[in-house]
């Protein structure tokens with residue numbers, strides 16, 4: 001039996017559904033039941049009927065699925081796949097900011113640990129951050145952990161006062177304005193598509209800034225035939241299969257998230273077979289982390 005047949009048989013036996021982020025390896029995206037950006041995946045996790053979710057992504061994604069769906073088994077193909085940025089905020093700093101600004105809303109990017117979420121008022125993803133921030137009654141916004149997404153949203157919500165945190169995604173930060181300019185020189189007709197985790201200098205060069213789903217949607221609708229992609233290159237799988245006649249270029253050679261790439265077909269099969277890599281969480285922590293996530297689903 002091929003590994004694909006084994007996965008499909010195990011999926012039936014375990015009553016499991018496979019969710020995958022656009023940044024995982026192509027062959028894993030190909031076997032997933034649902035592929036999407038962080039917001040889509042967190043919404044889908046609340047509607048699937050299967051008893052088990054195999055989450056092909058990094059730990060904050062599996063954690064969020066578990067927080068929102070405590071009765072489901074959430075299984076990770078690789079428990080070590082973790083987003084470094086998810087840890088880049090400090091509880092003490094949150095306490096300080098809350099003391100300083102009585103009216104502050106702690107807005108937490110979903111790329112964060114469950115513990116950080118418990119100290120936050122609302123979660124956001126890159127596709128709904130602006131909408132949610134604008135809808136909050138609070139004047140002061142402490143945006144954690146990603147500084148770049150925070151600054152991108154702040155520029156579009158000048159009516160709010162932002163306090164920033166110094167977290168970052170090393171993959172998006174590694175995309176430099178110089179490498180984007182060089183790629184544009186080689187392909188002058190290409191449109192530049194940028195994820196808001198990139199630096200402000202790179203975002204300023206963009207024809208479009210948005211989440212992975214936003215980038216995919218934009219490229220599909222645009223009349224341009226060539227694009228420079230400034231995000232993790234896993235998105236090329238969907239971009240190329242949706243647009244076989246369009247051309248996509250990377251802005252450099254560092255756009256690869258090593259944690260997302262830990263997920264392989266072999267590990268998906270093992271996860272289904274053994275069912276041991278489950279996300280577990282204290283109920284008290286889950287309830288507290290659930291509040292900002294539920295608020296995101298309501299507002300987003």
Ligand code: 13P
Nearest residue numbers: 037038125126127211212
């Ligand atoms: P989106 O899925 O919101 O585009 O975020 C990208 C990301 O970095 C996920 O790790």
Ligand code: SF4
Nearest residue numbers: 058083084169171257
């Ligand atoms: Fe984290 Fe960046 Fe990897 Fe996304 S691409 S999981 S933000 S390190």
